[in-house]
Amino acid sequence: MKIKQGAAVLVVSLALTALALTALGGCGLTGSGDADPGSDGIPLAGTSTSRDAAAAVEKVSAELRGLTGVEGKPSEGLAGVTECPGRDPARYFQVFHPWSFHPASDDRLDEAMERLKAALPAHGWKVARYGPDTSQNKNLSLTADNGEKKYGVSVVQMKKNDPPKLSLTVVSGCYEVPEGKEVERF
Template structure:
């Protein structure tokens, strides 16, 4: 996503941290709804991150990383296909879809919602052929990240 992380001279949109975190939660919920699988979803919610080299008291980004497991791999592949088909109708542009560069060639999708200033990377990790002790056999890993935002005047980012 071409966001303001890379352009320190541009002024990011001004928004309250809690609003962006709520939007990240809604976007993640919508992604889970499109995947449409019932399994085990990791619990942590959206968190606040630094925004590149910008003043950490005024500028921030939001990240929501979560995963879905305990679902058959064949169903996970169908969930990934649903994402590829349905996200564009919900304001997302698919940037990449296919095997990633890892040795396992995991199925990966990257999509941007430029109007919302968010990007998502979704990866299907399939370890059924080479299981790791203690690790799930397969899972869908989701990493939703916003671009830079700044807090309203008189406020500071206090959620790192």
């Protein structure tokens, strides 16, 4: 029974990650003007190996964690690699980092979300959306992108979870793998 339950959680997690990647791909992660029509408007983030890009997206997540200004515990989710829509999958990729943040005190969840919303613009992020989502719980959600760094973030405040948390997914623009290297998928 545990294996089936674990598999179901993995499927739901992957579905939510795919949904967040789809949402972020169109949320304005295109402000730099260096995307081409074949890339679904997703900007180029530069040249990198998959491992280095994964480390960079995890660093962005850590910076976002700091912007909450609230004590708590982040999950230990690792970054992943996915195809870059409209580009050659042997040469181009995106990285994403799904993770969550549990404030030390449940009553600080609102504060963490408000601080994040207020701090993002001062750190190069443009908030594209802030308000209740379309779920049954009407979770407060925030979508923002950083045109300079070529990252987007989706944050969902999940007050009705046990324990309550912020669920975050950070996604990059399209990277091109260096000449002579291959895209690693993980």
